[in-house]
Amino acid sequence: MNILPMSIPDVSLASKPNSDDEEHEKKILTLLSDRYKEKFTKFPREKGWMSEDVYMYQGFWYITDHAFSIETVIAVQESFQAQSTDIYIVTQPKCGTTWIKALVFAIVNRTKYKNINPLNHPLKLYNPHKCVPFLETEIISNVPTYVHGNSPRLFSSHIPYRTLPKSILESGCRLVYMCRNPKDALVSWFYFANKLTDKSRTQMTIGEMLNVFVKGFLPYGPYWDHVKEYHKASSEDPTKILFLTYEDMKVDTASKVKRLAEFLGFPFTEKEVANGVVDEIVTLCSFEILKEVNKNGDYRKGMANNTFFREGKVGGWRNYLTNEMTQIMDDITMEKFHGLDISF
Ligand code: A3P
Helix, strand or coil, X not given: CCXXXXXXXXXXXXXXXXXXXXXXXXXXXXXXXXHHHHHHCCCCEEECXXXXXXXXXXCEEEECCCCCEHHHHHHHHHHCCXXXXXXXXXXXXXXXXXXXXXXXXXXXXXXXXXXXXXXXXXXXXXXXXXXXXXXXXXXXCCCCCCCCCCCCCEXXXXXXXXXXXXXXXXXXXXXXXXXXXXXXHHHHHHHHHHHCCCCCCCCCCHHHHHHHHHHCCCCCCCHHHHHHHHHHHHHHCCCCEEEEEHHHHHCCHHHHHHHHHHHHCCCCCHHHHHCCXXXXXXXXXXXXXXXXXXXXXXXXXXXXXXXXXCXXXXXXXXXXXXXXXXXXXXXXXXXXXXXXXXCC
């Protein structure tokens, strides 16, 4: 039985989470759990965050029984069929996924939405996670965000490079990877985890979050290995994998957006630049605008739209990490990224 609706494309952005969708997701998650449980319960297991246990699959840690879980990652890896025109955005959680999704969506679809009332641009109405769906949520979705006909298809994922579906690697499609200073990612994780609306979840201290972050026991951890693999893949084929940092994107965002558009195969014309189209996209996707648009509503059950918008700054970690915590993080980063041109 094929339970995985991965032939997807086309956006029905207006669909909101409802109880039918939740029921459907639960059903698919149960099916996936039945399918893979025997396999993954033999994998290395640790106490992690969000679920009793995290399991290691192909060198990275995952929670279970969730949209972003070992079950959905294996299902995506086994069944997802990429197309050569697809565009993938990959990140570690809390490294600016929401922002880069908005930018890519706005760049690629700028002609489509050129003549609409700017107030009706999808990014003014919906969470960027609705505009660019995660592979992990699409695979269990009752109403996949895309339907046939949209090209290029835009998807995102947190899946590590080594675990990507073969068809993504073989199709020759483009992939944008964005990472962020791990100290800011850690603090962002801390606030995100504690803000999730599932009150049954225990609140963590920053020290506890540091501990699981460093050990890699967060979904898709360890952070450093994830970044390193995409960095290597990008160095080997920069025409197919663009490696970005949140910090770099923050400095002169307009020129980075131009570079991103070129990489994606949607370069801005001189006329567009002269008419201020690049600046419009930068503004549309700015932290302030997106935060305002997403101040109400839920992206998924237990995950309010506003959980994805906190400070949106570089270097905020200075206000949250002690000297000792900073030293721990810096030591690991120095060791793991030694010899690589990754700087924040
Ligand atoms: P902070 O918690 O440091 O504020 P992700 O999207 O991967 O979950 O990452 C969330 C982080 O990106 C949060 O960081 C959030 O505030 C920040 N962010 C969200 N939208 C942004 C935007 N448009 N510009 C810059 N940062 C943004």
